[in-house]
Amino acid sequence: MVSKNLNPQQLEAVKKINGPVMIIAGPGSGKTRVITERIAFLLESGIDPKHILALTFTNKAANEMKQRVFKLTNSEQSFRLWMGTFHSVFAKILRIEGYRLNYSENFSIYDNDDSIKIIRRIVKDFNLDKDDYNPRFLYSKISILKNRLIDWKKYSMSNEFLENDKIRKQERFLDIYKQYSEFCFKSNSMDFDDLLINTHKLFKYHTDTCEKYQNIFKYIMIDEYQDTNLVQDSIVQQLSDKHKNICIVGDDSQSIYSFRGANINNILRFKSVFKETTEFKLEQNYRSTKNIVNVANNLIKNNFQKIDKTIFSNNEMGEQVDIIEYYNDREEGQKTAETINSIRPSLNNLNQVAILYRNNSQSKAFEDALRKFGISYKIFGGLSFYQRKEIKDIIAYFRLILNNNDEESLLRIINYPSRGIGSTTVQKLRDFAKKNDETIWKILSHNLDKININSGVKNKLLEFRNILKKLFEMHNDNVFNIAQSLENEIGIIKKLSLDENDENLNKLQNISELFNSLKLFSLKEYNNSLKDFINEISLDETKDKNEISNKVNLMTIHQSKGLEFSHVFVTGLENGIFPSARSVKNKSGLEEERRLLYVAITRASKKIKISYCQNRFQFGTIQSTEKSMFLEELKDCTNYIYKNEYLEQRAVNNIYKQKKSINNNKRMTFMPTSLKKVKYTNYRDIRGLNKGMKINHNIFGAGSILSVDENHGNEKITVLFENFGKKILLTKFAKFEIIK
DNA sequence: CGGTAGAATATTTTT
DNA sequence: TATTCTACCG
Numbered sequence: 001m002v003s004k005n006l007n008p009q010q011l012e013a014v015k016k017i018n019g020p021v022m023i024i025a026g027p028g029s030g031k032t033r034v035i036t037e038r039i040a041f042l043l044e045s046g047i048d049p050k051h052i053l054a055l056t057f058t059n060k061a062a063n064e065m066k067q068r069v070f071k072l073t074n075s076e077q078s079f080r081l082w083m084g085t086f087h088s089v090f091a092k093i094l095r096i097e098g099y100r101l102n103y104s105e106n107f108s109i110y111d112n113d114d115s116i117k118i119i120r121r122i123v124k125d126f127n128l129d130k131d132d133y134n135p136r137f138l139y140s141k142i143s144i145l146k147n148r149l150i151d152w153k154k155y156s157m158s159n160e161f162l163e164n165d166k167i168r169k170q171e172r173f174l175d176i177y178k179q180y181s182e183f184c185f186k187s188n189s190m191d192f193d194d195l196l197i198n199t200h201k202l203f204k205y206h207t208d209t210c211e212k213y214q215n216i217f218k219y220i221m222i223d224e225y226q227d228t229n230l231v232q233d234s235i236v237q238q239l240s241d242k243h244k245n246i247c248i249v250g251d252d253s254q255s256i257y258s259f260r261g262a263n264i265n266n267i268l269r270f271k272s273v274f275k276e277t278t279e280f281k282l283e284q285n286y287r288s289t290k291n292i293v294n295v296a297n298n299l300i301k302n303n304f305q306k307i308d309k310t311i312f313s314n315n316e317m318g319e320q321v322d323i324i325e326y327y328n329d330r331e332e333g334q335k336t337a338e339t340i341n342s343i344r345p346s347l348n349n350l351n352q353v354a355i356l357y358r359n360n361s362q363s364k365a366f367e368d369a370l371r372k373f374g375i376s377y378k379i380f381g382g383l384s385f386y387q388r389k390e391i392k393d394i395i396a397y398f399r400l401i402l403n404n405n406d407e408e409s410l411l412r413i414i415n416y417p418s419r420g421i422g423s424t425t426v427q428k429l430r431d432f433a434k435k436n437d438e439t440i441w442k443i444l445s446h447n448l449d450k451i452n453i454n455s456g457v458k459n460k461l462l463e464f465r466n467i468l469k470k471l472f473e474m475h476n477d478n479v480f481n482i483a484q485s486l487e488n489e490i491g492i493i494k495k496l497s498l499d500e501n502d503e504n505l506n507k508l509q510n511i512s513e514l515f516n517s518l519k520l521f522s523l524k525e526y527n528n529s530l531k532d533f534i535n536e537i538s539l540d541e542t543k544d545k546n547e548i549s550n551k552v553n554l555m556t557i558h559q560s561k562g563l564e565f566s567h568v569f570v571t572g573l574e575n576g577i578f579p580s581a582r583s584v585k586n587k588s589g590l591e592e593e594r595r596l597l598y599v600a601i602t603r604a605s606k607k608i609k610i611s612y613c614q615n616r617f618q619f620g621t622i623q624s625t626e627k628s629m630f631l632e633e634l635k636d637c638t639n640y641i642y643k644n645e646y647l648e649q650r651a652v653n654n655i656y657k658q659k660k661s662i663n664n665n666k667r668m669t670f671m672p673t674s675l676k677k678v679k680y681t682n683y684r685d686i687r688g689l690n691k692g693m694k695i696n697h698n699i700f701g702a703g704s705i706l707s708v709d710e711n712h713g714n715e716k717i718t719v720l721f722e723n724f725g726k727k728i729l730l731t732k733f734a735k736f737e738i739i740k
Numbered sequence: 741c742g743g744t745a746g747a748a749t750a751t752t753t754t755t
Numbered sequence: 756t757a758t759t760c761t762a763c764c765g
Contacts, residue, residue, distance in 0.1 A: 057755075087755050112754085136750095192755050259753060359752050361756090381754095415741095422741045539755070558753045580752055596753085619751075620756045741765105748760070 006030075006037065013280040014038045017045065017219065020240075020274035021247040022267075026311040027296070027602035028287025028564070031249055032061075035223060036068040038247065039081065042219055043073055049080040053217040053239070056085055057224045057257075059539070061562055065223075082217065086232055087192060088539045090199040093213065094190070095535075100206050101198055106531065108189040108399045108406045109538040113387065115139050115180075115191045118408055122179045132169055133176070140259070142177055146193035147229040147261030149200065152177040186439060187407040196231040203238040214242040224562075225250035225270070229261035237273065244274065252307045253300050256558060256596045258588070264305065285311050287564055287605050289318025291637075295608070296601045298637045299630065303591045320639040321601075321608045323631055328615040328622070329572075333365030336569050337373045339609070340552060343567065350375065354553040354565040356600050358578040362571065363554050365617075370552060380555040386537050390492075390507040391514055397486055398534055400468065401475050405439040414440070417492055420460045425453060441468070479530050480522040483515055557600045568604035570597070573612040573628035597630055610638070689717055695738050 006014065010030055013023050014037045025031035035054070042052055056062045062084045069078045082089060095105050110118070119142075120135040145155060155161050156174055165173045184191060190198060203210035220240050222228070225248040228236070240246040248270060255264045271277045285293050293313040300306070326332040340353055347353065355366050360381050370377045385391060393416055396409035403409075411430075415421045429440050432451055436443075443451070444465045448458065467489045474482050487493055493511060496504045521533050553565065572578055578597070583589035601608060612627045693705045703719040 059755085085755065195755085257754075260755075361751060364756090418742065420741065424741085556753065577752095582752075617756085743765090744763090746761090746763105748758100750758080751756100 006033070007284065009280055009282055010034050010037075013282070014041050016278055016280075017042055017047075017247075018245055020244055020270075020277040021280070022225075022270050022274075022277050023247065023249040023280045023282065024307055024309060025249055025251055025282040026285055026309060027251065027254065027599070028285040028313075028605075029282035029311075030286060031223075031251075031282065032065065032068070032562070034282070035221060035249055036065060036072055038221065039069050039078075040072045043075070043077055047219060049077045050082070051216065051218040053082040053089070053220045054084075055089060055220075055222045055236075056083075057227055058562075059085055059088070061223060062088075085539065086235075087195050090195050090235070091535070091539060094195065094198055094202070097202055097206075097209055098198070100209065101202060102185075103190070103198070104188055104403075106188070106402045108187065108403045108409065108534075109195070110184065110189050110191040110408060111387070111538070112139070112192075113392070114408050118183055119176065119180055121411075122176050122183070125179075126172055126175065128172060133172070138173070138176060141173070142180060143191075143193050144261050145177070146197050147231050149197060149231055149234065151197070152181050183407065186405065186437070188403050188405045189408065193231075196229075196235065200231050200235050200238070203235065210238055211242070214239055218243045218245060220246045222246075222248045223250070224254075226252050226255035226264055226267045227257045227260075227262045228266045229263055230266075231261075233263070233266040244276070246274070252305075253303070253595055254561065254599050256561065256592060256599060258592050268305075268307065281309055283309050283311055285313045285602075286315075288313055288602060289315050289606060291318045291320055292601060292604055292608060295321045295634060295637050296598055299594060299601065299633055300598045302633050303594055305588070305591060319607050321610065321634075321637070322639050322641055323573075323634065324609060324611040324641045325627070326611055326613045328613050329362070329365045329617055330369075332571060332611055332613050333367075333369035334372075336366060336571070336609075336611070337369035337375060339569075340370070340375055340567075341373045344375070347566070350550045350552050351378075352566040353569075354555065354560060354563070354567070354603065355569045355571060356555060356557050356560050356603070357571050358557065358580060358596075360556060362577075366554055366571075376549075376551045377554055378549060378551040380553070380559050385510070385513075388510055390510055394483075394486070394492070394511065394514060395534070395537070397471065397490075398482070398530060400441075401471050401482070402531055402534060404441045404468075404472060407439050407441075410440055414464065417490055417495055419464060421457070421464065425457050425461070428453060444468070475530060477530075478522045479528065479533050480515070480519045482530055483518050557596050560603050561599055563603060564605060565603055566606040568600070568608050570600045570608060570610045571612075572616075573597075573610055573631055574616065574625040575628055576625065577616075578628055579630070594630060610634075689738075693738055695719065 007030075010033070013021065013034050017038070023031070023034065025034065039052060039054060043049060054065065056065060066078070066081075066083055069081070069083075084092075091109065094101075094103070094107070098105060098107060116135050116139050119138050123130065123133045123135055123138070126133075145151075150158075152174060155177060162174065165171055184194065203213070217239050220236065222236060227250075236246065236248075248267065250267050252264055252267055255262060255267075258264070271279065288296075290313050293311055297311060324335075326335060336355060340350075343353075344350070357363065357366075363379060367377065367379065386395065393413060396406075396412040399406050399409045400413070411426070414426060428451055429443060432447075433440050433443055436447075438447070444461060448461060448465075453461070470489065471482070471486060474485060477485075493508065496508050496511075518533070522528055553560075553563075557570075575584070579590055579593035583593045601610075610631070612631070613625060615622050615624050617623075689705060689708050691705055691707055694702065695705065696702050706718045706720050708717050
């Protein structure tokens with residue numbers, strides 16, 4: 001039954017299930033609720049869940065939605081919905097249909113790091129100057145082109161593009177683009193953008209396949225439509241062309257992903273593409289106080305490009321929004337922590353507090369200060385577990401096992417751990433491979449004789465080949481067994497254990513965590529093959545984000561999208577940082593930064609403090625800054641707090657002195673940076689676990705213990721989780737706490 | 741070929 | 756500052 005707590009517009013939007021629908025939903029207007037209720041309503045109306053496709057942008061959003069639909073309908077049906085990110089749903093389709101584009105089902109998925117590495121290698125091969133051809137820049141250029149459906153062939157046909165490259169002294173760009181695309185294809189691999197453009201290609205050139213999916217996805221819903229790019233928009237049109245039951249939800253004022261090719265015009269012109277569109281506007285903000293909504297409105301009205309709407313709140317006025325000036329970033333951290341400390345007693349949970357910043361590097365000052373006050377915090381972003389070097393190395397072996405032609409993975413591990421195959425040899429292999437249009441693996445497996453190398457090197461290559469052969473044969477084995485065999489063959493753990501410095505210990509810890517999760521994965525009842533494992537981790541990095549914790553949240557504003565906190569600190573409002581230096585070069589960039597600030601402000605329900613610093617420690621030096629131009633726009637509706645500069649400076653100098661002495665004392669024992677980002681596993685040997693006990697697991701949440709199995713030292717428990725069903729955990733490794 | 745030390749370089753946001 | 760790259764020596 002559809003919930004009765006919806007307001008009239010929300011209810012109407014939920015019930016209009018046929019034909020194109022556009023829901024413009026302001027921040028805090030109950031957007032997610034409308035989507036979940038709508039899905040529930042579809043199910044109630046007797047529509048088979050397999051005909052419903054719900055797309056989101058982040059895994060976090062997808063997971064949350066899944067759980068909410070499940071709670072709402074309380075039915076197993078909800079698990080049969082097609083729900084996920086664009087990338088994950090399309091990857092699933094491409095695994096099945098990719099053969100039509102000459103990919104095999106085991107294609108690898110390259111992440112940004114892989115892509116940049118490949119491009120860097122190509123630039124080197126071409127003997128080009130790294131300054132003129134910055135791999136990062138090239139990658140983002142390629143990515144944006146792909147998202148605009150311009151492949152290298154199309155690019156080569158545009159005189160305008162080629163002329164431009166000449167002027168910019170990047171005449172070889174086309175060659176690089178081509179080489180990169182061919183490298184990926186030859187490796188039977190797709191980068192993130194390929195997942196989209198190949199889906200588009202598939203539907204465009206194989207109309208029967210397109211029709212097949214049109215008939216599967218009879219009802220399509222897309223969240224955050226303002227963040228779609230051209231490919232995504234095009235695929236959505238392909239899929240909905242037949243039944244036209246498409247519902248998009250979004251807020252143009254929260255479009256903040258243009259760097260990824262998101263085009264705000266997709267939502268602005270939706271109505272003209274789908275002529276019969278019914279439009280709903282959700283303008284009431286249920287989240288924030290009147291003051292906060294007022295400030296947000298005052299900010300966003302400075303943007304030119306937007307859909308007309310009036311966000312209002314019927315909540316209480318609330319406190320004024322503060323804008324605070326600090327002497328430097330250290331003080332900003334200090335005072336923010338101090339404020340949090342002082343309001344701590346009035347909060348029932350610290351997770352109601354968020355410190356938001358423009359880029360990840362700003363987190364440091366806050367971390368230091370919070371630690372000093374003994375306030376626990378949770379930091380989002382930074383390196384995800386699967387991006388760590390030692391983990392990626394092992395994953396590279398796994399990827400190679402599944403996809404023997406994955407050239408990037410092979411090049412990554414051909415001499416890791418070092419086995420006497422140096423760069424000269426690798427270069428010979430690569431040259432030969434290129435000449436014969438083959439992958440290195442193919443040469444290793446049957447063409448080694450044709451390469452001019454001495455017998456010592458050849459033996460080493462043969463040894464390497466034999467290791468791979470052995471591993472390749474295992475591709476269907478239990479994942480944990482594969483991992484163990486891998487360790488037997490390459491002995492990476494053994495090697496790291498020989499020299500137990502901090503860095504190696506940290507690596508070992510991460511690797512053992514990987515092995516633990518492989519063990520757990522292998523214990524699943526189904527979908528527990530290596531293929532499933534790699535699939536899961538290539539696109540999902542939200543592993544441990546939904547733990548319920550009494551911790552302050554530190555994150556970038558991008559990461560905060562869709563979330564809500566009672567107290568929000570928006571920090572670093574300085575020109576060059578927020579708005580970022582790059583964005584001010586053009587008007588649309590600046591408007592996007594303004595939307596970003598809009599998103600930040602509208603995260604808060606009760607209280608916001610916006611701050612900036614006169615000086616900031618950046619690039620290893622102290623630099624004086626200029627306060628953000630956005631603050632000028634908020635002058636009349638906020639409460640400005642200036643500082644007495646002289647006093648502050650003295651205080652700040654003291655802070656720096658302190659800091660210095662700490663540094664000197666601890667220099668030797670300073671944690672390596674990689675260690676700081678680690679989430680510690682509590683290796684515990686929990687005794688006294690009993691049937692019926694309630695526990696809270698860091699990933700699966702709450703559940704109760706069904707049985708305990710002593711299993712000589714490897715104690716296992718079977719737990720029924722409220723949201724994830726039955727799981728077997730090894731208590732030695734699992735991270736959880738006993739609730740009662 | 742492998743390891744290391746010291747130089748060079750980079751800093752937006754994410755799937 | 757933090758990370759990645761390069762040059763050099765064993």
